[in-house]
Amino acid sequence: MTSLPQTFPLPTHRPELIDFLATRRSNLAKVMAAPGPDAQTRDAMLDIAARVPDHRKLAPWRFVIFEGDARSDFGQHIAAGFMAGNPTAAADRAIFEGARLTRAPLVVAVISATVDCPRGTPKWEQELSAGAVCFNLCLAAQAYGFGAQWLTEWYAYDVAVNAALGLKDTEKVAGYIYIGTPEVKAVPRTRPSVAEKTQIWTS
Ligand SMILES: Cc1cc2nc3c(=O)[nH]c(=O)nc-3n(C[C@H](O)[C@H](O)[C@H](O)COP(=O)(O)O)c2cc1C
Numbered sequence: 583m584t585s586l587p588q589t590f591p592l593p594t595h596r597p598e599l600i601d602f603l604a605t606r607r608s609n610l611a612k613v614m615a616a617p618g619p620d621a622q623t624r625d626a627m628l629d630i631a632a633r634v635p636d637h638r639k640l641a642p643w644r645f646v647i648f649e650g651d652a653r654s655d656f657g658q659h660i661a662a663g664f665m666a667g668n669p670t671a672a673a674d675r676a677i678f679e680g681a682r683l684t685r686a687p688l689v690v691a692v693i694s695a696t697v698d699c700p701r702g703t704p705k706w707e708q709e710l711s712a713g714a715v716c717f718n719l720c721l722a723a724q725a726y727g728f729g730a731q732w733l734t735e736w737y738a739y740d741v742a743v744n745a746a747l748g749l750k751d752t753e754k755v756a757g758y759i760y761i762g763t764p765e766v767k768a769v770p771r772t773r774p775s776v777a778e779k780t781q782i783w784t785s
Pocket of ligand 1 (some may be wrong): 606607608609731732733734735736756757771
């Protein structure tokens with residue numbers, strides 16, 4: 583049942599989990615189609631996504647859901663942000679930019695929402711927790727049989743787009759998670775040599 587290399591050991595306890603994690607691939611947003619998850623499944627994915635390491639239970643993140651017409655409605659802010667920064671761009675570029683969120687039936691913006699923590703959880707740790715939410719949402723979507731991709735592209739960093747999204751000064755977009763039915767199977771991707779990136783500490 584496994585697609586793992588022969589040398590990869592599988593545990594007897596839930597071997598499918600290791601197979602899932604060790605062969606996981608993102609799916610390209612541009613080849614994601616309907617259907618997306620129904621509301622109950624979507625909400626379950628968000629609950630699972632929020633089940634992340636979180637030092638001192640600050641929950642320093644939140645979600646914004648885009649489905650249906652809301653995707654192209656918010657796309658107008660993306661298009662406007664693009665044209666403001668690129669005033670000489672061709673008009674059809676605004677159409678392209680405005681359609682970005684429509685690539686998938688469900689897009690979830692994961693917002694890093696750090697708080698001042700008197701007990702001392704650094705902002706860095708809070709931002710890492712938001713990153714974990716993004717990846718956990720991808721895993722949850724894929725475990726439910728959907729495709730998922732974590733994107734930021736340019737608009738996650740655009741001040742005007744983020745104002746339209748309602749971000750506070752303490753907030754950042756950790757990612758837009760595109761979720762849908764993959765039209766194309768993801769092919770294996772070259773992975774770094776973990777051995778080259780791993781040091782066994784010796785005193
Ligand atoms: C914070 C973050 C932002 C990303 N933004 C983009 C992006 O804007 N465009 C893109 O092509 N991939 C982006 N990626 C990479 C994809 O999510 C994904 O990792 C890539 O398609 C490779 O697939 P894999 O997850 O199977 O390795 C981003 C990844 C992270 C962690």
